[in-house]
Amino acid sequence: MKQTYIAEPQPDESAHETADAGRGERSERDPFLTAMGERVRMLRARRGMTRKTLAAETGLSERHLANLESGVGNASVLVLRQIAATLNCSLAEVAGDVTTSSAEWLLIRELLQGRDPAALRRARIALAEMFSQAPADPHRNERIALIGLRGAGKSTLGRMLAQELKVPFVELTRVIEQLAGCPPSEIHSLYGASAYRRYEQRALEAVVAEHPRAVIASPGGLVSEPATFNTLLAHCFTVWLQAAPEEHMRRVVAQGDLRPMSGNREAMDDLKRILAGRSELYGRADMRFDTSEKTLADAYLQLRDRLAARLGAEPARID
Template sequence: MSEITNFRGESTSHSGRDIADASVSALITRVGERVRRAREHRGIPRRVLSEISGVSPRYLAQLEAGEGNISIGLLQRVAIALDHRIEWLVGEEDPWTSDALRVTDLFREASSDVQANVMRLLKPEPAEVMRAQRICLVGLRGAGKSTLGAMLGEELGFPFVELNDEIEEQAGMPVGEVMALYGQEGYRKLEAQAVSRVIATHESMILAVAGGIVAEPDTYNTLLSRFHTIWLRATPVEHMDRVRAQGDERPMAGNPEAMEQLKSILTSREALYAKAQAQLDTSGQPLETSLQQLAELVQERGFTG
C-alpha cells in the first residue's frame, strides 16, 4: 500500500481516499439507477425529460448509466422534472422499497382534507386541547346526569345537551321508535353521529349520555378523548328509586328480578365507567350537595380551562 506524508510530516495510506472514492462511485451509480427508475415509472422518455429539465439527452444517458458526476443544481432540475424529491435520489434509503417514503409520496398527492386527517392521527393535539371545555357525564339511569348536568350548565354558563335529544332531532322520531325501527345497531350508529356533531358544534358544553354508550368502544373512546368525562355513581337501590320517582315504573313492572339485573348491569360496566377521568358518588346526598361537589370537582380538575 502506498503512503503519503501529511502536513504534519506523518505517514498515512491511500486507504481513506480509496474508501471515499468508492463511496462517491456508489452514490453516482445509485443516483443514476433511481433517476432511470423514476423516469420509467412516470413513463417519461429520456428526450422529454431532457426538454423539461434542460439537461442534454447524452448527459442523462451517462447519468443513468452511473457514469455522470452530475452537479447538485442539475440534479435538482432533473428531480423537479420527475416530480421527485432530490433527497430520494441521493439518500441511502430506497424510495421504491421504503414504506415511509411511499407514504410521504401519497401524502403529497392527497387532498388537503386527507392531509389534515393524517396529521391529526400522526400528531394529535394535546389531550387538554382536544377536550376543550366539553364535559360529559356518564353512568346508569338515575345517577343524576340530566338533573345535575342541567344545573351545572346553568352555573357555568355552558349549554347542556342530552345526547338522546340530538339523536331524536336527527332521526325525526323518539328514541323508542328509533330502536323499534332501526334496532340497536341503527341506534348506535345515530348515537356515534350525534357525538361527532356536538363535538363539531360545541367548544364548551355539558353532555349527558345514555348509560349503555360505554359498551360501544369507538364511541366511548371518542368521548374519553374529546370530553372531560365524569362518572356519576349511586347505589343500585338509589338508581332504581330515582327512576321510579320520575314516574317511570318500567324497570320494576312485571319483572321481580329487575333489581338483580340492574346490579348485574352495573357490575359489568363498572370497569368501563371507571375509565372516566373523575368520579362522583351521589348516593345519599341532597341534590344541592351533589351539585356543589360536582362544581368543585370540575374546578379542581381544571375541566373548564
C-alpha cells in the same frame, strides 16, 4: 343547536332444540361452552340488553339463549355470528380470547398482564397518541361529559352545572332523536340496535364539532360501544356519576317510570348485572362522583367544587 341534523333513511329455531337442550342439561358442562356463555351474558349486560331483547333482535328463542348463556347450549357458528353482530363485537370476542390470534398479540398481552389499572390507563393513552391521526383536542377540558346509568343525576346535575358555567347543556339522547326523527325506543324497534349505535356516534360527533364548551349528558349504554366511547374520552372531560342500584331505581320511579321496578326482583337483578358489566368501562372516566345519599344541593355543590379543583390543576390532556 345551530347545526342541522339530517336523518338517515333507513328468522326460526330448529325442531330439535328442546331435545338438544335436554341432552345438554343431563351431560357435564363443557368448560369452553360455559366460558363462552359467560362472555355472551357479560357482553349483553354491558349493552344493557335483556335476554328477551337479544332474542328479538337475533330471531332466536329466549330458551335457546338461556341454554347458551348457561353453558349447556352448543350453538352453531351462524348463531354465534348473529349474536356477535347484534352485540356489535367480533365473533372472536364471543368465542374466545382475541389476544391469542398472533404472536404479536401474545407479546403485547404478556407486557400488560398483571398491571394495575393506572398502568393500563397510561398504556392505553400512549397507544392512542401513537396511532392517533389528529392532534389532541384543545377544548377537551371545556366539554364536561357525564356518564353513568339512568337515575345517577346526569340530566339534573348537568343542567345546574351548565347554568353556572354559562355553557350549553346537551342531552345526547335528544340529539339522537333529532337526527333520527323519532325517539330512541322507535329506532331500536324499527331499525335495531346497530342503527341506534350509528345515530349515537353521529350525534356525539355533531355535538363535539358544534360546541367547544358544553356540559353533555350521555346515554348510559354509550360506554359499551368502543368507538363512540373513545370519541367521548378524546374530546370531553368525563365524570362517572355513581349511585347504589337502589338509588338508581328509586330515582327512575320518582321520575314517573314505573316499568322497571314496582317489586320486580328480576329488574333489580338485571340492573345490578348491567352495573357490574359496565363498571370497568365507566371506570375509564377522568373522575368519579358518588351521588348516593346526598341531597340535590349537596351533590351539586360537591360535584362543582371537585370539578373546579380537578380542572384547575389539570393540563389540557388528562393522563
